[in-house]
Amino acid sequence: MRKQFAVIGHPIEHSRSPELHQAFAQKTGIELDYHKRLAALDGFETSMQRFFAEGGIGMNVTVPFKEQAFAQCQVLSPRAQIAQAVNTLWMQDGQLHGDNTDGQGLVDAMTALEWPLQNSKILIIGAGGATRGVIYPLAQAGVKEIVIANRTLARAEQLVADLHSAVPDTQLTAMALDDLCGQFDIVINATSASLTGDALVLPENLHFKYAYEMAYGKASRFLQQAQARHVPTAEGYGMLVAQAIEAFFIWHGIKPKLKDFL
Ligand code: ATR
Numbered sequence: 381m382r383k384q385f386a387v388i389g390h391p392i393e394h395s396r397s398p399e400l401h402q403a404f405a406q407k408t409g410i411e412l413d414y415h416k417r418l419a420a421l422d423g424f425e426t427s428m429q430r431f432f433a434e435g436g437i438g439m440n441v442t443v444p445f446k447e448q449a450f451a452q453c454q455v456l457s458p459r460a461q462i463a464q465a466v467n468t469l470w471m472q473d474g475q476l477h478g479d480n481t482d483g484q485g486l487v488d489a490m491t492a493l494e495w496p497l498q499n500s501k502i503l504i505i506g507a508g509g510a511t512r513g514v515i516y517p518l519a520q521a522g523v524k525e526i527v528i529a530n531r532t533l534a535r536a537e538q539l540v541a542d543l544h545s546a547v548p549d550t551q552l553t554a555m556a557l558d559d560l561c562g563q564f565d566i567v568i569n570a571t572s573a574s575l576t577g578d579a580l581v582l583p584e585n586l587h588f589k590y591a592y593e594m595a596y597g598k599a600s601r602f603l604q605q606a607q608a609r610h611v612p613t614a615e616g617y618g619m620l621v622a623q624a625i626e627a628f629f630i631w632h633g634i635k636p637k638l639k640d641f642l
Contacts (some may be wrong), residue, residue, distance in 0.1 A: 389442035453478035483517030484625030506571035
């Protein structure tokens, strides 16, 4: 039997992970099966444990189970500990290991675009799990300053309080979305506003050189506004591919090249 991999979520039908991992496998000459696994909203733990009990090798975790996966792990990478969420699971020496490759995926996607991260000043809009997951990898990539702007200021302030000691060389501050202004190298939309079709308004006195939308495949008012300013923009497909590459690397020890799959 070929090595078994899966992505678990609810819903799961939309997941691109099987096709990505199959494409990486083909390119690197590795044989594997990679399936979508739908778990009931209260059935993550049972489904995940059954997968590994039946000999599964590695599992990706998507919405809404990343925090539950984090809670189940016996061994966590530092970046998963800081994210408090896990998107990549595997068994090693009888223990469930967890990592989070989302933030490195964002860093790798922006690096592939040749957007400068070293010593940069970045604005992240949103203060949910998506933002939490990218702060540490951005800091590791040499980002000098990160401002987290959120509709609910208290959530951004909480994130800064939680994470500032994990990123001692990066200045981390919170801002209310209503006060959005200033000069940034990169602005990242990490809100779920584009998924719901809500508009984020980028005011005139907010200046930036690059704009990244973490969501993909949807018309994004955030990106439309950035494009109207003629700055380079990108949506989250690159991040999706890059986080999958990082998971593939954890499981197989081989790193496919991002540019081959964009
Ligand atoms: P995720 O884990 O994907 O980050 P989340 O934890 O639900 O999801 O967080 C969603 C983020 O999008 C939050 O920062 C939310 O702002 P609030 O904390 O104020 O709720 C933000 N968000 C969602 N819809 C938004 C909108 N229409 N305008 C601005 N921010 C929005």
